[in-house]
């Protein structure tokens with residue numbers, strides 16, 4: 001049994017530093033062993049991490065509130081109504097929802113926050129559209145925002161999946177990327193030139209498809225090698 005030279009707390013071999021005062025543990029008779037069982041529940045550390053996250057989120061919220069209120073006030077005092085300030089204020093609100101809001105949750109579900117972020121971006125762009133006018137929102141900005149959100153959620157869900165193997169994940173992400181660039185160019189061409197035409201997106205999609213084939217071949221080779229090893233050694 002070791003004791004902290006500074007505060008006298010009883011220490012396990014699993015501790016490199018005293019958990020109470022942070023002083024390094026040096027006991028030549030019982031050296032530090034990273035694999036030794038820790039006496040503290042793993043959830044205790046999660047609680048500390050969460051507390052730090054919540055404090056950081058609160059400080060960031062206060063910091064963001066300063067420019068948010070300043071621009072709105074400046075606009076209101078100068079013109080007597082809100083006009084240009086809605087754009088920077090909207091950007092700050094969007095940043096808050098994307099970066100700070102998820103920190104307040106115990107176990108943030110990433111895909112849910114990407115979905116929120118997509119809908120918030122769509123709402124912000126709709127605000128801009130109402131403010132500035134034009135015909136760019138429903139046929140271009142909204143579909144591109146939704147397409148990007150769907151693509152990022154698809155990739156996130158796929159990469160976070162515990163069931164799929166790494167090659168399968170990579171293949172599906174490459175296929176999603178190919179579909180994403182093709183639909184993106186279709187939307188751009190439809191909006192700018194009122195036609196459906198593919199060139200750069202086609203090159204990118206073909207490159208994705210070829211990479212997917214390479215991953216498929218390498219994946220099957222690795223699997224075959226593993227099977228041979230199992231037959232030979234077990």
Ligand SMILES: [Zn+2]
Pocket residue numbers: 004005006007008009018019020021022023
């Ligand atoms: Zn100590």
